[in-house]
Amino acid sequence: MFNKSKTIILVALEDELPKKYLPTWNIIYSGVGKVNAAYSLSKAIHEFEPSTVINFGTAGTLNSNLNGLHEVSVFKQRDMNAVGLGFVLGETPFDEISTIDNKRKGLSCGTGDSFVNTKPKLLTDLVDMEAYALAKVCKLSQVEFICYKYISDNADNNANNAWNESLTNGALAFSNLLS
Secondary structure, eight states, X not given: OOOGGGEEEEESOTTTSOGGGSTTSOEEEOOSSHHHHHHHHHHHHHHHOOSEEEEEEEEEESOTTOOEEEEEEEEEXXXXXXXXXXXXXXXXXXXXXXXXXXXXXOEEEEXXXXXXXXXXXXXXXXXXXXXXXXHHHHHHHTOEEEEEEEEEEOSSTTHHHHHHHHHHHHHHHHHHHHO
């Protein structure tokens, strides 16, 4: 399915995917948030020259009917807000790239530098803290980007507890996909 020698798996936290689950894969941990994700991936692309980057992580859902592991194909910045300048919520001012669609079948994800426990203004299927930044770095670097998110919570007032409880299930689901 993937050429392991030309593929990087990028995950925010080791708790989300310990290396023991995929010991023969090149897994890089970026840290949490868009800046950490973009920086780590930029370094990894320079060092490893991958043809494919797979992002795996956890995500909250705004649709309580969704659960489990899903591919994500549309990426938006839920915390980009220049509405006061006449831009649409989620649109980066003076940038040709605001929404990224990798043309694969999957859900939409709103990325922002905040843990979501109330409904955000920009609505997407899922919410996370890294995927948009990774998708943009890959797009600008002309590297294939594939993203899988394990739904860890319902982005509500129980999100932090549900997130902690779902880490192992997410790691198992993703490692089974690649095995």
